[in-house]
Amino acid sequence: xxRHVLYKALGGxxxxxxxxxxxxxxxxxxxxxxxxxxxxxxxxxKGDGPGQFNDPTGIAIAGDxxxxxxxxxxxxxxxDLDGNFKRQFGRPGTGPGDLGRPMNxxxxxxxxxxxxxxxxxIQVFGLDGIHRRYVGRKGSRPGAFNAPxxxxxxxxxxxxxxxxxxxxxxxxxxxxxxxxxxxTTGETGIGAGSxxxxxxxxxxxxxxxxxxxxYNDRVQAFAADGRFxxxxxxxxxxxxxxxxxxxxxxxxALAVDAAGNVLAADFYNNRVQKFAPDGTFLTxxxxxxxxxxxxxxxxxxxxxxxxxxxxxxxxRITKWRPSDDR
Amino acid sequence: xxxxxxxxLAILATAWFTTAALAAGPSYRLEVAGLACPFCAYGIExxxxxxxxxxxxxxxxxxxxxxxxMKDGVTLxxxxxxxxVKDAGFTLNGFKQVxxxxxx
Numbered sequence: 316x317x318r319h320v321l322y323k324a325l326g327g328x329x330x331x332x333x334x335x336x337x338x339x340x341x342x343x344x345x346x347x348x349x350x351x352x353x354x355x356x357x358x359x360x361k362g363d364g365p366g367q368f369n370d371p372t373g374i375a376i377a378g379d380x381x382x383x384x385x386x387x388x389x390x391x392x393x394x395d396l397d398g399n400f401k402r403q404f405g406r407p408g409t410g411p412g413d414l415g416r417p418m419n420x421x422x423x424x425x426x427x428x429x430x431x432x433x434x435x436x437i438q439v440f441g442l443d444g445i446h447r448r449y450v451g452r453k454g455s456r457p458g459a460f461n462a463p464x465x466x467x468x469x470x471x472x473x474x475x476x477x478x479x480x481x482x483x484x485x486x487x488x489x490x491x492x493x494x495x496x497x498x499t500t501g502e503t504g505i506g507a508g509s510x511x512x513x514x515x516x517x518x519x520x521x522x523x524x525x526x527x528x529x530y531n532d533r534v535q536a537f538a539a540d541g542r543f544x545x546x547x548x549x550x551x552x553x554x555x556x557x558x559x560x561x562x563x564x565x566x567x568a569l570a571v572d573a574a575g576n577v578l579a580a581d582f583y584n585n586r587v588q589k590f591a592p593d594g595t596f597l598t599x600x601x602x603x604x605x606x607x608x609x610x611x612x613x614x615x616x617x618x619x620x621x622x623x624x625x626x627x628x629x630x631r632i633t634k635w636r637p638s639d640d641r
Numbered sequence: 642x643x644x645x646x647x648x649x650l651a652i653l654a655t656a657w658f659t660t661a662a663l664a665a666g667p668s669y670r671l672e673v674a675g676l677a678c679p680f681c682a683y684g685i686e687x688x689x690x691x692x693x694x695x696x697x698x699x700x701x702x703x704x705x706x707x708x709x710x711m712k713d714g715v716t717l718x719x720x721x722x723x724x725x726v727k728d729a730g731f732t733l734n735g736f737k738q739v740x741x742x743x744x745x
Contacts, residue, residue, distance in 0.1 A: 372679055386679060416683045432683050433690075462687065464680060479680060480730075512730070514680055529680065565678055582678055612679065627679065 343550045344559045349589070349598040352622060352635035354606030358398035359631030363388050366400040371625040371632065373420035373465070373568065374613040375427065377442055381615070381623055382427055383632060384417035391417065391429065391444065396617060398632065404444030409434055412446040419465030419477070419515045419568050419613060430463040430476070437466055437476060450474060450491040455481050455500050457493035465515030465527070465568065469539075475524055477513040484513055484526055486541075497526070497537060505531055505553045507543045517569040517577065519592060525569050525577055532556040532563040534579055534594070547594035558584050561596035568625075572616035580611040580624065587614050587624055587635075606633045665696055666711035672735030673726055676705045684729040692717070692725055708739065 359368050369387035376382070380401065381394045389407030391414070394400055405414040415433030422428070426447065427440040435453035437460075440446055451460045461480035468474055473494065474487045483498035498504075503511040514529035522539030532555065533548030549555035549562040556564045564583035571577055576597060577590045586602035601608040601624060609628035616622050622635045671689075676682050682700050685707060689698055694715030699708040711717055719736045726733040 370679060386683070416679075416687075418679070418683075432680075433687050462680075462684060480684070512680065567678065567680065610677065 339550075343561075345561050345596040347560060347596065347598045350638040351598050351600035352587075352589075353638045354600075354604070355621070355634040355636050356398055357606060357626070357629075357631050357633045358394070359626075359629070361630040365403060366392070366394075368392075368630040368632075371627065371630060372416075372418050372612050373430070374615040374623050374625050374632065375420045375422045376615045376617045376623065377422040377425075377427070380442070381632070382420060382422065382442075383625065384414075384420050384429065384613070386416050386418070386432075389414045389417070391420070391427065391440070393444075394632070396621065396634075398634065402444065404440070412438075412440075412444075414438070418463070421466050421468060423468035424472070428466045428468060428474070430466050432462045432464065432479070435460045435462065437463060437474065450487065451476070457496070458485070458487060458491055460485075464513065464529075467516040467518045467524070469518055469522060470520075475516045475518065477516050477526065479512055479514065479529075482510050482512065484510070484516060484524070495541065497541070503530075507535070507546060508537075510535075511554065514566060515568045517571045519571050519575055519577075521575075521592075523592065525571065527566040527569045527579065529566055530554070532565065534563075534566060534569065534577065534590070536592075536594070545594055547590065556583075560599060561588070561590075563588070567611070568613040570614045570616045570622075572622070573618050573620065578614045578616060578622060580614045582610050582612060582627075585609060585611055587611055587622065600635060601633070606635070608633065666694070666713045666715050667717070668708055668710045668739050669717050669722065670735070670737050670739045671707045671709060671722055671726065671733060673705055673707065673731050674734055675731060676700065676702050676707075681729070681731065685726060685731060688725040688729045689722070692721055705734075 372386045373384035383392045390405040392403045415431045418430045418432045429438045437450040464479040465477040472489045476485045483496045485496045486494040498510040511531040512529040515527040517525045524537040526535045533552040535546045536544040546552040567582040568580040585608045588599045589597040608626045612627035613625035624633045696710045696712045723733045
């Protein structure tokens with residue numbers, strides 16, 4: 316009789332756990348709303364020659380050109396949308412035009428903005444590769460950086476910088492003067508508006524600021540007036556990492572596509588995930604099949620819907636298209 | 642260029658490389674977990690490069706190791722390496738002096 320009761324109790328516990336797991340799966344692992352993107356092409360290979368890479372990190376599109384930060388080679392390489400090499404500029408160093416571990420990059424107003432992780436500055440180039448100016452300096456004071464990881468520029472020209480080791484995102488005027496910040500300088504946190512090594516930022520056409528909260532394994536969104544809007548990535552978006560749909564294992568870059576959707580480079584999950592502006596999971600690609608990524612580092616979206624991804628371990632660039640494209 | 646000149650050049654080049662190699666100081670192998678992400682790897686390299694006397698670094702992301710070679714006559718103590726790795730947000734899992742060219 317006692318054994319019968321014990322079996323019954325164990326059976327009940329097992330059923331409860333299974334039910335909880337099923338509910339958890341339904342609640343925290345969303346189904347894709349779109350098919351995965353289709354692999355189009357890849358180019359690169361390890362080296363320091365034209366078209367080769369030694370740690371490709373950031374990537375950005377300007378018209379019909381693809382700009383890639385080639386971090387260990389200390390340069391920017393430029394390709395056409397089919398991957399044909401066009402030109403390069405920069406070399407390792409600290410002077411004007413030199414680059415110290417360039418990370419995520421962005422193009423705005425006909426200029427290229429490069430977050431220099433080692434030189435603690437944003438360097439601005441003409442699209443022809445000519446150095447134009449610096450923004451920022453080393454430090455933790457307002458307007459200074461400790462390893463900037465990424466940058467976005469608002470339509471009004473304000474700069475938003477993911478200030479990695481300072482655990483904050485800064486908003487600056489175009490001349491570098493401080494406007495405000497999100498996060499507490501030098502302090503990590505998992506609450507809304509706190510960061511755990513922010514790696515990149517992107518801005519939607521409505522002014523929404525998206526932050527890749529790198530080691531918190533989530534994305535946070537803020538309104539144009541600075542208000543926290545939402546966060547997503549795993550259960551409750553509180554630094555729970557995993558391989559499931561909508562979860563992350565270190566977000567290293569963000570891009571907003573022409574439709575306003577958010578693309579996130581999900582580094583250790585070897586994929587790019589796509590979300591609606593409200594954080595709804597749409598699809599993921601790159602984790603398997605043709606074009607399989609080995610650590611997705613950077614992501615950029617072209618006006619025609621194509622998406623370009625820096626495939627870090629493979630030292631190459633991959634190009635993708637929505638599957639329903641004709 | 643005749644054979645004699647080539648021979649002399651080869652000797653000079655060998656002497657230069659030997660001198661350069663001998664001029665380098667001791668090397669150390671640091672083990673750090675979680676180096677695969679470039680934000681992590683470059684962060685550690687940045688902090689270690691800021692240590693006085695560091696000549697060069699060789700990072701092996703896959704193995705999670707950094708070989709630190711010091712300038713001639715300079716040594717690296719474990720506490721300094723530990724602090725640099727900690728400042729980069731990581732924990733030093735292993736520290737040992739190695740022979741030149743030995744990354745094991």
